[in-house]
Amino acid sequence: MGKRNMMRLLVWGFLLVGPFYLVAQVRPTNPESMQYKRSSLYSFLVAHPEAKYASQIDYVYLGLPTPDKYEDHNLNVRRVEALSFRPVQAYEVGGFLKTNHVARRLVAKWFNRDSLGRFDVDLVAERGNYNATEMDVAQAKMSKRGLALLSDAGEQLIGNTFVTVHDIVYVDKEQQAQLASAILQAVAQVAMAATVAASVDEDTDAETISAAIASSAALGSIIADNLAGFKVKVTTHLFQLVWNDSIANIFYENYWVDGNTPESERLARKRLFEHSDLFSLKYLGSYKVKSEKTVMKGVHSNEDIIRKVCARAMDRNIVGLQKKFEAFKVKTPVIAVENGRVMAKIGLKEGLKPSSKFEVLQAVQREDGRTVYRRVGIVKPQKGLIWDNRYMAFEELAKGADLQMTTFRKISGGTFYPGMLIRQLK
Amino acid sequence: MLVFFMLSGLCGLLQAQVPVQYFEKEIPVYRWTYGGVPGDTSDLFYPDKEWVNVHALVFTDVDSMQLVYRNVKEHQKVVSARASDWKRGSRELRKLDSVYFPPVFGYYLYQQDGKFGLMTAEGTGVASPVYDQIVFLYQYYAPQRQWALCPVLLVHSNRQYALMHYSGFLVTRFCKRVEELPSAYLMNAANGFKINQKVEPESLWGF
Numbered sequence: 001m002g003k004r005n006m007m008r009l010l011v012w013g014f015l016l017v018g019p020f021y022l023v024a025q026v027r028p029t030n031p032e033s034m035q036y037k038r039s040s041l042y043s044f045l046v047a048h049p050e051a052k053y054a055s056q057i058d059y060v061y062l063g064l065p066t067p068d069k070y071e072d073h074n075l076n077v078r079r080v081e082a083l084s085f086r087p088v089q090a091y092e093v094g095g096f097l098k099t100n101h102v103a104r105r106l107v108a109k110w111f112n113r114d115s116l117g118r119f120d121v122d123l124v125a126e127r128g129n130y131n132a133t134e135m136d137v138a139q140a141k142m143s144k145r146g147l148a149l150l151s152d153a154g155e156q157l158i159g160n161t162f163v164t165v166h167d168i169v170y171v172d173k174e175q176q177a178q179l180a181s182a183i184l185q186a187v188a189q190v191a192m193a194a195t196v197a198a199s200v201d202e203d204t205d206a207e208t209i210s211a212a213i214a215s216s217a218a219l220g221s222i223i224a225d226n227l228a229g230f231k232v233k234v235t236t237h238l239f240q241l242v243w244n245d246s247i248a249n250i251f252y253e254n255y256w257v258d259g260n261t262p263e264s265e266r267l268a269r270k271r272l273f274e275h276s277d278l279f280s281l282k283y284l285g286s287y288k289v290k291s292e293k294t295v296m297k298g299v300h301s302n303e304d305i306i307r308k309v310c311a312r313a314m315d316r317n318i319v320g321l322q323k324k325f326e327a328f329k330v331k332t333p334v335i336a337v338e339n340g341r342v343m344a345k346i347g348l349k350e351g352l353k354p355s356s357k358f359e360v361l362q363a364v365q366r367e368d369g370r371t372v373y374r375r376v377g378i379v380k381p382q383k384g385l386i387w388d389n390r391y392m393a394f395e396e397l398a399k400g401a402d403l404q405m406t407t408f409r410k411i412s413g414g415t416f417y418p419g420m421l422i423r424q425l426k
Numbered sequence: 427m428l429v430f431f432m433l434s435g436l437c438g439l440l441q442a443q444v445p446v447q448y449f450e451k452e453i454p455v456y457r458w459t460y461g462g463v464p465g466d467t468s469d470l471f472y473p474d475k476e477w478v479n480v481h482a483l484v485f486t487d488v489d490s491m492q493l494v495y496r497n498v499k500e501h502q503k504v505v506s507a508r509a510s511d512w513k514r515g516s517r518e519l520r521k522l523d524s525v526y527f528p529p530v531f532g533y534y535l536y537q538q539d540g541k542f543g544l545m546t547a548e549g550t551g552v553a554s555p556v557y558d559q560i561v562f563l564y565q566y567y568a569p570q571r572q573w574a575l576c577p578v579l580l581v582h583s584n585r586q587y588a589l590m591h592y593s594g595f596l597v598t599r600f601c602k603r604v605e606e607l608p609s610a611y612l613m614n615a616a617n618g619f620k621i622n623q624k625v626e627p628e629s630l631w632g633f
Contacts, residue, residue, distance in 0.1 A: 062617075075632050076632035077617060077631060080619055083620060083622065092621050092622070095621075096622070099624050100631070
């Protein structure tokens, strides 16, 4: 092979392999800086003040941040008291939400309503990555693109506002543990009596067996005493804000107030909004879990235990609800692509298993400003490369806790790029 | 000879005693007032010195150890709890298998290696002895401002302050100055309603 041919080969080789090499070297993108439209969440606790650990659960709950896959849309009320020890029913929660016009308040929060009843679109523009000037309601209503943007914001953001109500009930394991302890102690006493009887009869085998039972039962009673661990039952009720084009039209036409609204009209519109029954929350469903056994590794205080148990139980409920209700599912951005494998900051907390399937979506903005999502492929988590991002998994030194992201392998589709979104399939 | 051993044993026991004080009596009591504007819970707390001068109770009773050591058994419990539960280095949190929160005040402040901690009369640890000082802040409720400050403790460690719930939970981060302490632990009046009630006044909702 001549020098010239060798050079040709090298050039062709670079041209062919180079792009793949470059794609393979895509650096992880900072997910914090990635703009994508998240659903918004208002969550509150149903407390049982008479129950054991009630105040501890309150403190732990109020200190937990909104899950990072959702925008924080919390109102001031974050805790409501149940009337008894038993978990509240969905209709009771629905009644509370209706009596207190929570849907209207969520809308008011979306548009930064102030004490004079004035709205603005700053929050909508920020969460939707829209141009705030284009979103100006008075202007937007007059242009096709403006109307499309308002409608898009309604569909993508306001309509994806959820309320999760967590009812946390402490499971009193101490009573159960005491009962188990009493039973085991009784067994130990019976076995001891048998040992004595056996030794009188000089039956050595029976003596050995009885002694073994007695000692293991006595040990069991000690363990049972320590079983009084912290466990909770969490029921999560899920509601969704009803928002569609007709509601949006009435809102923008009849209730909208801003700096340019004449004073008399402002007062009338303000009153109209405050007495409006236009807004409502739709009950989607409920999900119940009992907390799993607590791993004590990495736990340094009582607060840690309760926080860990409650946070994990609530996360499991969120996952359960996401599986049940399509609308509540979250999209997660792809932060890196390496050798065709996709990486995203999602893991066991979101219920990932090697068998889970995800669709890869590409967000496309149409000419009128509306966003549509196009499926470009399907991926599955790579076994052994699933990130354990459950609450305090890192402190627990759990397997996979140090991965920082989960790696997905391609099942179908073309080339994937950072910035695309993944969403779990049923 | 036997008497000598008994006496030396008793002396050893006395030396091993930990200076334990009855918490509610020994801690200086302060009342703090809210320094923010009504409804704004993001503001800071300041001690009301005037109130402290007029109403604060200062206990100088040094004999309060008797309140803890009512009998030998109780003393032994305290000593064994210290020995088993609060080893800071490679401590094992065995007691945490059965999380125990005494429901009301009635804890004992105890000192170990110059640091303060809290425990129950039974010797169950509530807060490990790592604080330079622990101060009780009275519950303060101001209905006109629609918020309540829960019973809370101020702890001081490494020249920094934090607030601790009476169950031993730290409810704020450590701050260099008391004035910097965030008020996230506030149980706002908006959070004390029953599920069949209307949260009123409306302003409690924020929107």
